[in-house]
Amino acid sequence: MIQEYLSQHRGQFIEQLKCLMRFPSVSAQPAHRRDILACADWLAHHFGSFGLDVKLYPTKGNPILVARTRRAPRANTPSVLVYGHYDVQPPEPLDLWKMPPFEPVERGGKLFGRGASDNKGQFFAHVKAVEAYLKTRTPLPVNVTFLIEGEEEVGSTSLIAFVRQRARQLRADYIVVSDTSMFSKDHPTITYATRGIAAMGVRVDGPSRDLHSGVFGGSVANPVLALARLLAACVDARGRIAVPGFYDDVRPLQKWERAQFRRLPFDERAYAHFLGVHSLEGEKGYTTLERRWGRPTFEINGITGGYQGPGTKTIIPAWGEAKITCRLVPDQSPEKIERLVSQYLRRICPSSVKLGLISHGGYRAFHGSPSGRGVRAAAVALKRTFGRKPVFVREGGSLPILDIFKRHLGGEIILVGLGLPDDNWHSPNEKMDLANFDRGMLMSATLLRELGASA
């Protein structure tokens, strides 16, 4: 029944997903505030259209949507919270997109557009699974609450407060999140750890205005050079972060994890080729998967300063600015990392320039159990719908809210990613494989049944 409903309505679902993707719900850019609100409204209306009780909660940031199935009559019916986010990354650089980022296009079994895989397409598979139960009047084996936020790409600030305030109301036995990727399209995947993040802005101010580099050059510090020196001093020649104390709280990778990662088929050359680099680079002493999944990073996300137009402009720029993010692993604290980086930069910054540091927030890494009851149910659901036993991996990306869920809601967190490594998250030409969307809907329906049976 459910399987039939899903396959009969597939075309309609994809059209609905396209509608959802047409909202340029870019949380990082204030200009898109209206699009964010319109996207949330559309979603609320959509959840209501197949019988969920929906509430849109305004916040200081973007609205949070909570949609619940009506409570099952059985008293001990397990409860499942399905998390997702309707905000997306900025689409820039626009010139590298093969299609407009907010005009989704289906091509060769793939749906292209910003948000296709991160995260609209993924959470939508769960939405459609629940719809299938309701529309086919199949009894739902669990009570489901959807919790869909609009600030994941900017640190989930509002949701963090929301979850803390409404912990009792949101409490669930299982928390299901599809906001990760499969190891490959042949490897259904359960993720048991994600990295955290600490984000900062670094600004170096020199002269009060751009100066003629001939008339004044040599007598005054170049703030862009000073910035380059500060940034360069943060990572040493072996790829280790040179900020004192940075590694103090890092939980080392366990033997079983390192052994397991090594068993995964990972082709370094194909990976380098896929990224378009001549050779890989990272912290000495670790494999590529270990570096991506289990080690912290210091990354410059962007830099700007002085003249950037065509030709030359012979100036000493007035200032230079960089955006930095550090990926964190258990048990690093974003506040401490930010403090350490700030102290270090202040210590090494020369007095001839002015250093400005701002926090863009952060959150801790997540580390769950690879052997809980919910994870075992997900393994069954994945095997049944993808035809293979899942692999257990960590994830280099961050899900800001997981640590908050863990601390405040208490249920078992299950990360079943439907993305693929080549989905171009945060990059131009983001896409979702529609085969994964199809299997994802079925997997979700199966998972809800398995979780219901586990009670």
Place this chain on the structure above:
Amino acid sequence: MIQEYLSQHRGQFIEQLKCLMRFPSVSAQPAHRRDILACADWLAHHFGSFGLDVKLYPTKGNPILVARTRRAPRANTPSVLVYGHYDVQPPEPLDLWKMPPFEPVERGGKLFGRGASDNKGQFFAHVKAVEAYLKTRTPLPVNVTFLIEGEEEVGSTSLIAFVRQRARQLRADYIVVSDTSMFSKDHPTITYATRGIAAMGVRVDGPSRDLHSGVFGGSVANPVLALARLLAACVDARGRIAVPGFYDDVRPLQKWERAQFRRLPFDERAYAHFLGVHSLEGEKGYTTLERRWGRPTFEINGITGGYQGPGTKTIIPAWGEAKITCRLVPDQSPEKIERLVSQYLRRICPSSVKLGLISHGGYRAFHGSPSGRGVRAAAVALKRTFGRKPVFVREGGSLPILDIFKRHLGGEIILVGLGLPDDNWHSPNEKMDLANFDRGMLMSATLLRELGASA
């Protein structure tokens, strides 16, 4: 007669200068190509309007204007070439201008707008002096040729070829250039040396597209960080340029120069305050004036890469780019410096990123005699019109064409600057003091007479 003519027509001259400044003749930006052509046409028409023979020479770049007075009947009349440039620096950053950069405004005896002092206002003073001779039918004591180019701010490429090809036609006994600044408004100034320049673009390419900094972070070199490391490695902690061989051809400052510079009233604190910096910084072992006038530099003019909008974007950027200029002193060669910098960067660049280097050209420093016949005439003219004996200084800025003039035209080069240190060359709110424009016209008329008398 001449003095009366100049003071009677002052208002009209300033209006004409404003017309000239309204052309956004930005040579670095291809979008302004039409404005360049329109500006050259306006000038040609203007020179013709008071009786000069004008020719506008098309080039591969921007037109070169040559305007001649009709030859004086005396056979041994000295010839004077007056050089200037009608192109200007880009006006960016626009938000720091107190007025639109190409809508000149007179305020408190100052004329504000891009090009006011660098160089439209300065060469225009000479134009008006010659006009005064012609309109008052005062016999011109010298034959004057104006040579006005449109690529000074981008390296004078076309003029360099032009001067080489037409050396015979342009040859003059004296070459007068007002494209420098006075030491202060109380110090009429003769400049006997300027710095050269070598300009380059450095680009570091990493992954073929921006990557998710979580999913991929740690396994691939960050090209902006790699760029920062390369740039940081170019200057050491003592402010010395760390590129091997960089100083090999530097002609050391002479004792008499260092002694003379020390005699000039120079207030470091006032200078730092003027630039808006807390403290000055430069190569150890040299005074501020020595660093500006007699030592080479390594300057980053601009840097760009990755996400630069509001908030954060958690990417590893695909590339980073910087613009670099080195100011050169005698006897450094721009080609050799560019080669040394390129070799050094290639040597230290890791293989995990791709290094791209492009040349933006360069030219040698100029070093003339502080005691030639023309310079002595200029000293007389300055004393008579500014009421003080001039000081002899070097200049940190560059005049690309001087070395070419010296090598191909052979006349004595006289640098009599009418700019002031606070004229904001290459910066927002460029201006010219109209008192200097007034005295400049008189000084020019006097200089032409003195040069004529020197025959």
